[in-house]
Amino acid sequence: MTWSAEDNEHVGLCVEFPSLSWLAPTPAEALAGIQRVVQECLEDMHKTGETPPMPLADRAYSGKFMVRVPPETHRALAMQAAEQGVSMNRLISARLAE
Incomplete structure (x- = not known):
């Protein structure tokens, strides 16, 4: 669910079907609407x-991804990790989990 200032309504979305959406005055109606549209789309796909x-x-994730940061950020993270006595991976993982 998200809010559309342009439409002045809530928008129901489904990540797996980026071309589908449903506008409604309340979040609950937007959710019900997008669920209905996705169900109809799945039925059509089946047919x-x-x-x-x-x-x-349901997708499998490796737990690894590459992030590019400015050298200054890399240096600051490396120094913080060293000061805390942990690896940069552990420091960054903890921050992302926050």
């Missing part, structure tokens, strides 16, 4: 033999 996208929650 035409299309494979629906895999839900994000």
Whole structure:
């Protein structure tokens, strides 16, 4: 759910179906609307033999990703990790978890 100032309504969205949305005056109505639209889309895909996208929650993740930061940020993080006696990975993981 998100708010659309342009439409002055709540917007229901589904990450797996970025072309679908539903506008409604309340978050609950927007959620119900997008759920209905996604269900109809899945039914159409089933009828035409299309494979629906895999839900994000069901995808496997490695736990690794690369982030580029300015050298000054890298230096500051390395110094903080050393001062705390932890690896940069542990320091950054803890910060992301916050």
